Amino acid sequence: MKVLFYTRGDYQKNMAGDTIQFLKTKEYLEKLGVEISVSHNPHEDLSPYDLIHLFNTIRVQETYSFFKNACYYNKKIFLSPIFWNYIDYIPKRQKGAMEEIYWDESDRLRREIFQGVDVILPSSIMEMREIGNRFHTNKHYEIIPNGVDPLFAKGRAEDFISQYKIKDFLLCVGRVCKHKNQLALAQVAKELDIPFVMVGPVNHLDYYHRCLRVNPDLIYMPNVDHQQLPSIYKAAKVHALVSWYEIPGLVSLEAGLAGCNIVTTQEGSTKEYFKDYADYVDPHNIQDIKEKVSQGMMREKNDALKNYISQHYLWNYVAERIFQAYQQ
Structure with a gap:
């Protein structure tokens, strides 16, 4: 089976959750014998491929050009939408009229894609409900959950502790930007007097400096290799991802498999994934975030979430589900 993965051209330079999903899906499908090529050329010759797999409808302009090319070649098209109605979650004080107009115009392209592909592969029932509504x-769809690599269960806390001399800290892994809401965590960590570590690229430099002004003691790690993350998760007490929304946040799966206590946003598909194993917060309620982080810091770590994730969300399981959808 020959498959073309169509994805944004900067997926390696501008790393995000969709990058990890894309790369891990490719890695584990190849282990099942699927022959996969990658392209971001909207004029790619698609004649050699049995089917086309598109990723991401948030940045929809590129995806739309890939979709139109696949239609031209009359190929079967699978779509991992990675979609949530982003515009509804921007705080009103931060939302501009031009941004709303741009989003509405983009919806016209999304609608054509969602109605034109052969199979949609949403990561949750809630995501598919959002798309359907x-x-x-x-269109036919198969729920394909996001996955996590088993290596995150094997981190060595000592590798991080010996270098940074802290443990049992509050951790947030992810792009530093307003959507991820690290500013609230920086404030909460300062008020609770607990160490706070941020890991991930800075998308908005001014926002990073705001976090630093609120909490000058925070530890920021910008260039962390993916192989180093398991040890960082292992050394942390709580991983918090209090974004405007998450579907569900790959880093929360990674942190949960590493044994962290999880605090996450209530917005998006998080509860469908983490059930009663996580604490959920209103991302706009700083007191709620403070209380849940404090509870997580006081609670002993245990293996309940780790075991649940191991049974349901490892990448080999996810890849098998996708492979079955391809075969159908």
Whole structure:
């Protein structure tokens, strides 16, 4: 089986959750014998491929050009949408009229994609419900959850502790930007007098400096290799991802498999994944975030979430689900 993965051209330079999903899906499908090529050329010759797999409808302009090329070649098209109605979650004070107009215009392209592909592979029932309600599509779909690599269960806390001399800290892994809401965590960590570590690229430099002004003691790690993350997770007490929304946040799966206590946003598909194993917060309620982080810091770590994730969300399981969908 020959498959083309169509994805944004900067997926390696501008690393995000969709990058990890894309790379791990590719890695584990190849272990099952699927022959996969990668392209971001909207004029790619698609004649050699049995089917086309598109990723991400948030940055929809590129995806739309890939979709149109696949239609031109009359190929079967699979879509991992990675979609949530982003515009509804921007605080009103930060939302501009031009941004709303741009989002509405982008929805026209999304609607054509969702109604034109052959199979949609949402990461949750809630994501598919969001797509169905907004774009009125009745296309065939298969729920394909996001996955996590088993290496995150094997970190050595000592590797981090020996270098940075802290342990049992509050951790947030992810792009530093307003959507991820690290500013609230910086404030909460300062008020609770607990160490706070941020890991990930800075998307908005001014926002990073705001976090630093609120909490000058925070530890920021910008260039962390993916192989180093398991040890950082292992040394942390709580991983918090209090974003405007998450679907569900790959880093929360990674942290949960590493044994962290999890605090995450209530917005998005998080509860579908983490059930009663996590604490959920209103991302706009600083007191709620403070209380949940404090509870997580006081609670002993245990293996309940780790075991649950191991049974349901490892990448080999996810890849098998996708492979079955391809074969159908």
